[in-house]
Amino acid sequence: MTEHPRARRPRRHPLPGEFELIRRMTDRLPAGEGVIVGPGDDAAVLRPRPGYDLVATTDTFVEGVHWLRGLIEPDALGRRFAAANLSDLAAMAASPRWALLSLGISADVDAAWLEEFEYGLADALAAHGAAVVGGNLTREPERLSFTLTLLGEVPRGRAWTRFGARPGDLLAVTGSPGRAGAALALGAAAHRVPFTAAACEPLLRAHREPSARVAFAKALAATGAVTAAIDLSDGFRGDLAHLTEASGVGAEIDETLWPRDPALEEAARLMLFQRALGGAWPRARRRWVRFEPARARLQRLATELHFAPSDDYELLLAIDPALERKAIAVAQAQRTPLAIVGRFNDAPGVLTLRNAEGGTSPLPGRGWDHFSRR
Amino acid sequence: MTEHPRARRPRRHPLPGEFELIRRMTDRLPAGEGVIVGPGDDAAVLRPRPGYDLVATTDTFVEGVHWLRGLIEPDALGRRFAAANLSDLAAMAASPRWALLSLGISADVDAAWLEEFEYGLADALAAHGAAVVGGNLTREPERLSFTLTLLGEVPRGRAWTRFGARPGDLLAVTGSPGRAGAALALGAAAHRVPFTAAACEPLLRAHREPSARVAFAKALAATGAVTAAIDLSDGFRGDLAHLTEASGVGAEIDETLWPRDPALEEAARLMLFQRALGGAWPRARRRWVRFEPARARLQRLATELHFAPSDDYELLLAIDPALERKAIAVAQAQRTPLAIVGRFNDAPGVLTLRNAEGGTSPLPGRGWDHFSRR
Numbered sequence: 001m002t003e004h005p006r007a008r009r010p011r012r013h014p015l016p017g018e019f020e021l022i023r024r025m026t027d028r029l030p031a032g033e034g035v036i037v038g039p040g041d042d043a044a045v046l047r048p049r050p051g052y053d054l055v056a057t058t059d060t061f062v063e064g065v066h067w068l069r070g071l072i073e074p075d076a077l078g079r080r081f082a083a084a085n086l087s088d089l090a091a092m093a094a095s096p097r098w099a100l101l102s103l104g105i106s107a108d109v110d111a112a113w114l115e116e117f118e119y120g121l122a123d124a125l126a127a128h129g130a131a132v133v134g135g136n137l138t139r140e141p142e143r144l145s146f147t148l149t150l151l152g153e154v155p156r157g158r159a160w161t162r163f164g165a166r167p168g169d170l171l172a173v174t175g176s177p178g179r180a181g182a183a184l185a186l187g188a189a190a191h192r193v194p195f196t197a198a199a200c201e202p203l204l205r206a207h208r209e210p211s212a213r214v215a216f217a218k219a220l221a222a223t224g225a226v227t228a229a230i231d232l233s234d235g236f237r238g239d240l241a242h243l244t245e246a247s248g249v250g251a252e253i254d255e256t257l258w259p260r261d262p263a264l265e266e267a268a269r270l271m272l273f274q275r276a277l278g279g280a281w282p283r284a285r286r287r288w289v290r291f292e293p294a295r296a297r298l299q300r301l302a303t304e305l306h307f308a309p310s311d312d313y314e315l316l317l318a319i320d321p322a323l324e325r326k327a328i329a330v331a332q333a334q335r336t337p338l339a340i341v342g343r344f345n346d347a348p349g350v351l352t353l354r355n356a357e358g359g360t361s362p363l364p365g366r367g368w369d370h371f372s373r374r
Numbered sequence: 375m376t377e378h379p380r381a382r383r384p385r386r387h388p389l390p391g392e393f394e395l396i397r398r399m400t401d402r403l404p405a406g407e408g409v410i411v412g413p414g415d416d417a418a419v420l421r422p423r424p425g426y427d428l429v430a431t432t433d434t435f436v437e438g439v440h441w442l443r444g445l446i447e448p449d450a451l452g453r454r455f456a457a458a459n460l461s462d463l464a465a466m467a468a469s470p471r472w473a474l475l476s477l478g479i480s481a482d483v484d485a486a487w488l489e490e491f492e493y494g495l496a497d498a499l500a501a502h503g504a505a506v507v508g509g510n511l512t513r514e515p516e517r518l519s520f521t522l523t524l525l526g527e528v529p530r531g532r533a534w535t536r537f538g539a540r541p542g543d544l545l546a547v548t549g550s551p552g553r554a555g556a557a558l559a560l561g562a563a564a565h566r567v568p569f570t571a572a573a574c575e576p577l578l579r580a581h582r583e584p585s586a587r588v589a590f591a592k593a594l595a596a597t598g599a600v601t602a603a604i605d606l607s608d609g610f611r612g613d614l615a616h617l618t619e620a621s622g623v624g625a626e627i628d629e630t631l632w633p634r635d636p637a638l639e640e641a642a643r644l645m646l647f648q649r650a651l652g653g654a655w656p657r658a659r660r661r662w663v664r665f666e667p668a669r670a671r672l673q674r675l676a677t678e679l680h681f682a683p684s685d686d687y688e689l690l691l692a693i694d695p696a697l698e699r700k701a702i703a704v705a706q707a708q709r710t711p712l713a714i715v716g717r718f719n720d721a722p723g724v725l726t727l728r729n730a731e732g733g734t735s736p737l738p739g740r741g742w743d744h745f746s747r748r
Binding site: 019036037040041042043044045046047048050053054055056057058059060062064065066087088089091092094098100101102104133134135136138139140141142143145147149151152154156157159161162163229230231242246 | 393410411414415416417418419420421422424427428429430431432433434436438439440461462463465466468472474475476478507508509510512513514515516517519521523525526528530531533535536537603604605616620
């Protein structure tokens with residue numbers, strides 16, 4: 001990754017008027033490359049590089065829906081919001097360049113909170129070569145609501161899509177999907193059961209500090225090994241369904257190829273403990289240390305967590321088998337955990353899991369749906 | 375304006391799940407030019423034209439802040455939202471091309487309402503050559519909140535900005551600023567005083583169906599006459615202050631050059647009538663017909679309304695005096711009302727109004743501020 005100008009840390013001060021707030025928030029932003037007119041005009045003017053396609057994505061984070069104010073620091077929230085958008089560009093093999101930030105602000109937030117948020121966001125974007133070049137500030141009566149539009153570039157005609165996977169292509173995934181979702185599923189309980197904090201730490205880190213696979217995607221794109229890609233924002237099963245639907249293929253996951261994740265196994269153990277706990281609070285710590293659920297039950301839940309709704313911002317990739325070695329070499333060079341966990345096939349929309357004994361079953365889990373009733 | 379593919383009208387149906395709703399909403403969108411990958415992937419892939427700069431703007435409309443659900447039809451709201459963004463591109467002399475729409479949806483809205491909104495938006499964008507190429511759908515617990523990011527193109531290095539006005543440049547404005555704001559100021563009363571509906575009609579039209587000056591701006595840019603530009607979204611005085619601050623100049627408006635607006639005079643008469651009305655409801659109609667406020671008082675209020683907070687999406691322009699005739703010829707050819715109403719000067723930040731007798735006073739009115747307390 002090249003060195004990019006970074007954002008400057010804000011100082012503390014009370015909430016000023018709209019235009020003064022805009023001025024303060026834009027004053028500290030690092031200047032981006034290819035920015036002819038930055039924040040402060042009716043629109044930003046940007047200079048695309050010749051020979052490149054433009055890649056554009058937008059995402060919204062709503063307070064109380066995507067995050068809770070007391071549970072994440074504004075700087076970390078800004079970084080997480082950046083990662084969600086950066087990850088969409090990674091899934092297209094694009095280089096992030098410019099961002100527009102729309103802030104819906106409720107009266108109960110102070111300027112320092114907002115500026116810490118913007119600092120984290122701008123700094124995380126800058127680390128991947130993107131600058132905030134414009135935006136909008138408006139009032140939201142009840143809660144904070146942020147929309148980021150991120151623009152990037154990819155060599156002309158070389159963007160990855162969801163629709164290129166072919167039967168026989170390998171199915172690969174980065175990192176360890178399911179951790180961020182498990183952190184949320186345990187969230188409330190984790191505050192009630194403080195002695196399990198250590199067990200939850202890797203999960204909370206996945207939730208709070210996801211890292212978009214931008215540099216890895218760019219390096220991998222140069223091999224030509226990838227036939228389709230999607231980032232994991234709904235959960236492994238949900239996003240795999242999106243990709244297979246777009247490509248008109250099916251997929252089979254081989255359970256024996258999936259990398260073991262002790263953190264998710266510990267999350268499964270904690271979930272089973274919570275169910276078993278009942279009202280026995282005073283003896284909870286001692287019971288936790290001794291708690292040993294049935295092995296099969298624990299394994300089943302841990303497996304389900306891998307595929308459950310979770311926004312890990314990892315990449316799910318279809319890889320040309322002839323170029324598997326090149327892809328693995330790039331992952332090693334980039335120090336990115338990459339596992340080949342299955343294969344695409346010609347059964348459209350059918351997602352199966354093959355276990356160690358060779359038996360198959362429908363892939364468990366489902367994707368995130370903002371409008372489903374749970 | 376060239377012929378562009380238009381959006382198709384939606385049919386009625388209940389609110390489905392997230393991905394089904396996305397599918398239905400994107401299915402009807404017209405395909406845009408230069409769209410390599412449209413809605414349905416992690417990001418859109420777009421092909422910029424060589425020799426052009428990219429122009430990007432973003433805007434948010436929040437229910438209860440920017441509009442009220444009962445007072446505007448979803449189709450009209452979509453068109454108004456499009457106009458707000460199109461106008462920002464007009465102020466940069468850019469051609470609209472691609473848009474990303476982020477929808478924050480509360481549970482009390484039905485699919486038909488949303489699709490009517492999207493139809494109006496997409497159709498208004500298509501009329502100016504822009505297509506919706508991507509977006510996002512999320513849940514907002516209390517109210518609808520929409521963010522649109524609009525991308526356009528301008529010949530390289532030819533974008534208008536706010537910072538190019540020089541002392542001596544002419545100050546020009548399109549249309550009749552103040553109408554949209556007057557409609558809002560009268561809004562509640564207009565429902566209480568139905569017999570004044572005819573008087574309010576031109577104001578309500580300005581509020582509900584603003585037309586962005588996209589084609590006019592593009593034609594005018596070709597003359598090279600414009601040295602600075604801004605669109606009127608905060609109000610004439612507020613936006614003039616933004617432009618003069620960015621350019622480091624002052625401005626004087628000549629009251630005798632400002633085009634008379636009978637609709638705003640009628641709005642002023644109605645406002646004075648409302649103040650005079652007190653509790654005399656039964657005789658209101660007769661009193662309204664006979665109501666004749668003092669001429670000076672009426673004129674003063676009508677003048678103030680021109681400069682008051684109002685989002686008319688008209689253009690405020692600085693024009694090189696040597697090219698005045700060319701600018702006026704373009705306005706006539708485009709059938710766009712354009713009035714030269716003053717001149718920029720070398721008194722930074724000072725905005726004055728010169729009356730018919732030659733006396734000057736500070737320009738009345740102020741801009742819109744989302745965070746000021748009113």
